[in-house]
Amino acid sequence: MNNPDINIIIIDREGETHKIEAPTDMAMNLMEVVRSYELAPEGTIGVCGGMAMCASCQCYVLSETELPEMQDDEEAMLSEAFYVKDNSRLGCQIQMTPEMEGLEVELAPES
Secondary structure, eight states: OOOOEEEEEEEOTTSOEEEEEEESSSOOBHHHHHHHTTOSOTTSSOTTSSSSSSOTTEEEEOSOOOOOOOOHHHHHHHHHSSSOOTTEEEGGGOBOOGGGTTOEEEEOOOO
């Protein structure tokens, strides 16, 4: 049986690098992975519950991973968020799929 996990790298807000295995068979997004591994203090990430209505799960994509195209609500949210860079994405909008193997992200500072 194929292992449905992918390897991703998350750099937390302290600058610490975490190499983790994320399941691709549980319909999780990046924000939920960060939460389940407790890589950000409770209440500082995914505040809106993954609706792209806050920027608490903003991250910077460091790898060349091809991500799903940004939807309007994500784009609108990032246009108002703090610390936004060219490679900013909302973690709740990045689904854990086999295509995300090797994804490397850095969590944006808390706004």
